[in-house]
Amino acid sequence: xxxxxxxxxxxxxxxxxxxxxxxxxxxxxxxxxxxxxxxxxxxxxxxxxxxxxxxxxxxxxxxxxxxxxxxxxxxxxxxxxxxxxxxxxxxxxxxxxxxxxxxxxxxxxxxxxxxxxxxxxxxxxxxxxxxxxxxxxxxxxxxxxxxxxxxxxxxxxxxxxxxxxxxxxxxxxxxxxxxxxxxxxxxxxxxxxxxxxxxxxxxxxxxxxxxxxxxxxxxxxxxxxxxxxxxxxxxxxxxxxxxxxxxxxxxxxxxxxxxxxxxxxxxxxxxxxxxxxxxxxxxxxxxxxxxxxxxxxxxxxxxxxxxxxxxxxxxxxxxxxxxxxxxxxxxx
Ligand code: OGA
Ligand code: NI
Numbered sequence: 001x002x003x004x005x006x007x008x009x010x011x012x013x014x015x016x017x018x019x020x021x022x023x024x025x026x027x028x029x030x031x032x033x034x035x036x037x038x039x040x041x042x043x044x045x046x047x048x049x050x051x052x053x054x055x056x057x058x059x060x061x062x063x064x065x066x067x068x069x070x071x072x073x074x075x076x077x078x079x080x081x082x083x084x085x086x087x088x089x090x091x092x093x094x095x096x097x098x099x100x101x102x103x104x105x106x107x108x109x110x111x112x113x114x115x116x117x118x119x120x121x122x123x124x125x126x127x128x129x130x131x132x133x134x135x136x137x138x139x140x141x142x143x144x145x146x147x148x149x150x151x152x153x154x155x156x157x158x159x160x161x162x163x164x165x166x167x168x169x170x171x172x173x174x175x176x177x178x179x180x181x182x183x184x185x186x187x188x189x190x191x192x193x194x195x196x197x198x199x200x201x202x203x204x205x206x207x208x209x210x211x212x213x214x215x216x217x218x219x220x221x222x223x224x225x226x227x228x229x230x231x232x233x234x235x236x237x238x239x240x241x242x243x244x245x246x247x248x249x250x251x252x253x254x255x256x257x258x259x260x261x262x263x264x265x266x267x268x269x270x271x272x273x274x275x276x277x278x279x280x281x282x283x284x285x286x287x288x289x290x291x292x293x294x295x296x297x298x299x300x301x302x303x304x305x306x307x308x309x310x311x312x313x314x315x316x317x318x319x320x321x322x323x324x325x326x327x328x329x330x331x332x
Contacts, residue, residue, distance in 0.1 A: 013236035021046040033163035040249035040262035093203030106186040149280040165295040181283040193269040202268035207250035208317040209283035219275040258296040286311035
């Protein structure tokens with residue numbers, strides 16, 4: 001079996017590291033800006049989530065995926081994109097993949113009860129939760145993690161605003177991160193990828209939204225390609241750093257910033273080891289019109305992308321990448 005972690009010829013990326021407790025704000029913003037211009041990938045450390053809690057979250061995630069398939073199918077993904085996604089459910093790079101991604105997932109969004117006036121919006125609503133008798137404490141752990149990750153995302157967004165020459169609280173508005181769409185996803189990867197055969201743990205893609213905070217269990221697998229137009233494409237591993245998030249910008253922020261900030265192509269290769277990760281996808285409010293930011297255009301640099309509404313754009317991207325739910329209902 002190929003062991004990617006011991007391959008001396010392997011390309012490894014070196015990314016900037018943003019320390020959220022750094023008092024030198026100017027320096028943090030410069031370093032962040034450089035990362036956003038270069039690859040849109042960086043590490044975030046000293047974010048305030050302690051290691052023990054992080055281990056707890058991964059333990060609970062493992063417990064869920066270890067359940068029998070029929071138990072997991074009880075919380076199958078619904079039309080709000082919440083719940084369990086079986087192996088091969090998603091295909092991120094249909095041109096190069098022979099079948100779907102070799103991963104299972106579990107989407108958890110912002111819990112919006114049915115008596116909330118906004119509960120029926122796409123990506124809002126109540127989450128399905130595994131039975132608390134089967135997985136005691138599971139929901140509480142995940143809800144706490146969701147809250148913490150959102151807090152960190154907002155702190156990063158303030159630095160991003162400064163890096164874009166905007167007011168520090170630019171993204172804090174209600175129509176942006178004041179009332180955001182924010183979805184975490186537990187993932188378990190299994191199997192060995194073989195790009196020459198079109199088999200991937202996670203096919204090449206760029207993320208849909210504003211930014212993603214990725215926590216991983218330390219198993220290598222994530223790769224980025226800084227220049228998608230190069231032939232051949234050059235893929236570099238992003239090594240996990242203990243206690244750090246790997247943060248990447250998504251396509252919405254690339255559009256928002258008029259292509260100034262990068263949303264970089266990435267993928268995951270499996271090496272036979274089980275791998276767990278938890279991306280946390282951050283998007284502005286449903287109704288947010290994502291159109292060129294005031295600081296990213298000029299007479300000689302006109303907006304390159306038409307404005308899009310956040311929820312419509314996201315809905316379309318999810319539709320393109322996930323199986324029709326009806327296939328599961330035919331099987332049962
Ligand atoms: C994703 C993703 C990477 C990983 O879910 O969008 O890129 O390491 N995940 O799981
Ligand atoms: Ni991704």
